[in-house]
Amino acid sequence: MARIIDGKALAAETTGKVAHHARDLSEKGIVPGLAVVLVGEDPASQVYVGAKSKRAKECGFHSVQHDLAADTPENELLELIARLNADPAIHGILVQLPLPEQIDPDRVIQAIAPKKDVDGFHYMNVGMVATGSAGRAFVPCTPAGAMLMIERELGSDLSGKNAVVIGRSNIVGKPMASLLLAANATVTIAHSRTGDLPTLARSADILVAAVGRPEMVRGDWIKPGATVIDVGINRIDAPERGEGKTRLVGDVAYAEAERVAGAITPVPGGVGPMTIAMLMANTLASACRAAGMPAPRL
Ligand SMILES: NC(=O)C1=CN([C@@H]2O[C@H](COP(=O)(O)OP(=O)(O)OC[C@H]3O[C@@H](n4cnc5c(N)ncnc54)[C@H](OP(=O)(O)O)[C@@H]3O)[C@@H](O)[C@H]2O)C=CC1
Numbered sequence: 001m002a003r004i005i006d007g008k009a010l011a012a013e014t015t016g017k018v019a020h021h022a023r024d025l026s027e028k029g030i031v032p033g034l035a036v037v038l039v040g041e042d043p044a045s046q047v048y049v050g051a052k053s054k055r056a057k058e059c060g061f062h063s064v065q066h067d068l069a070a071d072t073p074e075n076e077l078l079e080l081i082a083r084l085n086a087d088p089a090i091h092g093i094l095v096q097l098p099l100p101e102q103i104d105p106d107r108v109i110q111a112i113a114p115k116k117d118v119d120g121f122h123y124m125n126v127g128m129v130a131t132g133s134a135g136r137a138f139v140p141c142t143p144a145g146a147m148l149m150i151e152r153e154l155g156s157d158l159s160g161k162n163a164v165v166i167g168r169s170n171i172v173g174k175p176m177a178s179l180l181l182a183a184n185a186t187v188t189i190a191h192s193r194t195g196d197l198p199t200l201a202r203s204a205d206i207l208v209a210a211v212g213r214p215e216m217v218r219g220d221w222i223k224p225g226a227t228v229i230d231v232g233i234n235r236i237d238a239p240e241r242g243e244g245k246t247r248l249v250g251d252v253a254y255a256e257a258e259r260v261a262g263a264i265t266p267v268p269g270g271v272g273p274m275t276i277a278m279l280m281a282n283t284l285a286s287a288c289r290a291a292g293m294p295a296p297r298l
């Protein structure tokens, strides 16, 4: 049976370190500040945004949440971002995605000051991660969290290892591939036009699934002993739990995969909690940089 990579525990450990460093900073008069912006009333987004604000408070941060109506015009959101960019108490700005259709997400993301872009979505940060300068950039939280889990399992040098990333999104798949490449893995990115995905997946010593299709990756897609990182968050019907009930599953068929893999991340309790922990780490790093100090290694 595979080792379970406990994202909840690793996230708690990481958040604890962030809180510790934040206390040290506070003694110097610097309080890391995070602004989370939610547009609209999507229930899942409300849960995530609430969790981020709560975790920031637990870290001792100055935490502000801006809830805007679903019909907020784009220019109003851009004005809010301009104010947050100029606010010295705010070190990190996160605009929850997806945004309502009247708002162009790219215009909004590029309006965030790169030095406050704790999501790592601005071209400046994307470019630094892609060119191997991740140390100076904000690395997107989900791949950063996944990478920390891989490091804990396999160490920080992945020389000789084959990594397959399923999914090529700008927020998960592509930066994940950049980070694996920077750690010396041999990386293949798969997507919806890839032929014979099961065979490709079976070549992976490290398999990252970031697809958004419940339990797509089956047990027989996995090389025995591989490290499997399941980024997927899919809510599916669970009539066995009662009428109208749902449950959360990943992109990997966990019960099958855990018999084959060497190590695997669960859903829930895997990459999800790590994503929020890395947001705290990025906000702390931003506050340190603003004060002319190096970001602590976590
Ligand atoms: N744990 C966390 O913190 C986070 C979890 N997530 C979850 O991760 C998953 C992926 O998210 P995200 O990257 O934003 O999703 P996107 O929808 O942006 O990207 C999905 C990718 O999967 C590919 N894909 C879709 N169907 C198939 C298929 N049948 N075979 C192979 N590839 C396929 C798509 O290919 P193509 O490009 O060809 O369309 C695309 O590249 C989702 O479940 C999401 O909820 C996302 C962010 C954070």
Ligand SMILES: Nc1nc(=O)c2c([nH]1)NC[C@@H]1CN(c3ccc(C(=O)N[C@@H](CCC(=O)O)C(=O)O)cc3)C=[N+]21
Pocket: 047, 048, 094, 095, 096, 097, 098, 119, 141, 142, 233, 248, 267, 268, 269, 270, 271, 272, 273, 275, 276
């Ligand atoms: N600007 C922006 N940045 C993001 O980082 C961002 C975003 N928009 N939009 C949505 C996705 C998704 N995402 C998750 C974060 C935590 C969990 C998480 O903690 N999940 C728990 C379960 C939570 C539950 O029960 O629903 C777990 O996996 O254990 C999941 C998903 C961040 N995202």
